Amino acid sequence: MTTHTFKPDLPPPTMSVGVLGWLRANLFSNWFNTLLTLLAIYLIWLIVPPLLKWAFIEADWTGTTRADCTSDGACWVFIKQRFSQFMYGFYPAELRWRVDMAAWLAVIGAAPLFIRQMPRKAVYGLGFLVVYPLVAFWLLHGGFLGLEDVPTSRWGGLMLTLVIASVGIAGALPLGILLALGRRSNMPAIRVISVTFIEFWRGVPLITVLFMSSVMLPLFLPEGLSFDKLMRALIGVILFQSAYIAEVVRGGLQAIPKGQYEAAAAMGLGYWRMMGLVILPQALKLVIPGIVNTFIALFKDTSLVIIIGLFDLLNSIKQATTDPAWLGMATEGYVFAALVFWIFCFGMSRYSQHLERKLDTGHKR
């Protein structure tokens, strides 16, 4: 009896493995796909080389004045010269360490919140949210405890953008949670008030809200009471944003099964304890990604304060491009602004996606 031995396997056809196989499967599988690939390559060839040439190869990086920009490419000298204005606005140069300090305190203070094993995270987080704004206000505005007063009219640049966005979200969050609870309430009057408030602010553009807060708010207030421009913008932003937060939180409240409400009621908890101890901790955890997305939208919307004459990042750049010494730098200026906004927004959206994945696992059955 002879034993049968198998021949060794033949290698797969060269056309189906390796780089060639990948190309065939992903780019040239049929005539239509090939056409699309060629079209895409043409598009890339049309956009990328001129862009690289403009932004890097033919760009000017060194110098101090417009005359130093001799080549055809971008003139990054402009950005370098005006960088501090784009970051701090008209904040007095010798006091800018206070802005830096506030920023570093925010980073250092918030860092423990991102450590997963950190004990008593919620307590720390709440404490941070209460203490930090006071410290930041003292550092940025000053006027007491030995720091010189810097009026908000001198604030500007990226710093102002960040201030509006963070104060906006911090103010809108509690108001939004209350509105969401109101909208889910069993009491018809509370529900009607909340729904009207939410739908009104969601139906109008932020620009009209800013116009309203800048021209109508002074009319609404009693004589003698007045807010500065930044405060008025912040009030508008907070009211506007709270409606959006309310809708996000409502989504979280609706996702909590009815059993949780019933269990809490069966334990003898009243409404506020039921919400505070059982429902909201679960609901808010569910909507963290949604809140981050709202924050991204708010961060982009802060650029609208240009309409009421605040000098945020975009307005600082717009003003700089109209400077007679630097005419024709609009492209460089707006590309730089776009880059800054993009880094912040893209970073946050990545973080929100990461959170979504992390939080998701707990709810899969």
Next chain:
Amino acid sequence: MQTSVNAPRPRGSVWTDPQIRAWLFQIIAVIAVVSLGWFLFQNTQYNLEKRGIISGFGFLQNSAGFGISQHLIDYNESNSYGRVFVIGLLNTLLVSVIGIVMATILGFLVGIARLSPNWLLSKLATIYIEIFRNIPPLLQIFFWYFAIMLPLPGPRQSVSLGDLFFISNRGLNMPSPDPTGAFWPFAIALVLTIVGIVLMRRWAMARFEATGKTFPILITALAMLVVIPGLTVLIAGNPFAWSVPELKGFNFRGGWVVIPELMALVLALTIYTAAFIAENVRSGIQAVSHGQTEAARSLGLRPGKALRLVIIPQAMRVIIPPLTSQYLNLAKNSSLAAGIGYPDMVSLFAGTVLNQTGQAIETIAITMSVYLAISISISILMNWYNKRIALIER
């Protein structure tokens, strides 16, 4: 032994009765809201009186006295503020409608490209989405307007496409159709053809339901569209006299002109919103389970038909609600026009008219009501469409 469930509840104090407390809370809330409103109203009355502003909408009849760069209806400086309102409203609607149509087309294309098996194409679509949805729309509008449109050469050195379209820093000049004597026969023929196509489609669907026989609806419709109005052109002559823009002196005469503000606004809003719509489309298509594709294929449907008859109708149910909010966002973002001086509702009314008349409350109230009305109309329209395509459960 049986105990009655309906036994009267032991009553504690009145304060702990949930119903009474609910009433109390609501009464307090209503009183708080009303008194806040009354407080604001009183302050406003006082402040207005002190500043000598007479409230009311009488100012709408006054002559405006300023020029507007784009008006879809006739306008001159002696017209009233009421007419300015109509012009602002029409300009806002124009931007919103063009933006919504173009963003939908671009968004669906990019969304489908993102799911394409072609690696390069799907990566390009991803890059497009990630770049443009993370840059503020106002910044994009500024970029198109200040960095692209304004530095374009003047009308004399304009870029021309086939001597019909001219792009310069005054905007896009293009030929406009002026109706001639043959216009009415043409228009009537067109309307009749469309009615005919609807009837034909209804007949074909009825036959399909009854017998299962298919009918080439699309090709027949296209043929009808070409042949019937084409015949009237052959018989009665050209329905339009095309007015081609011509360079006279320092500017163009004739044809239509799209002002640079409108171009920048539409480009920026389209590109920005399309990135969001593309993501909605992608998640909608991905939400249809793969088993549906397999089932369609095993029934013998070819890929194109499986997509059209099985996947897209189901994906649309997921896509429509977020699409609605994107449309709403675009309509609201059209108010960013104020940033570059396009004469829309906000920049005309909350800007110029407010500055001229000082009627802050009236102008802002009118502007806000317009946007509320637009938002509500889009919501109603899309909810109606959503209901029409929604899953009808047993």
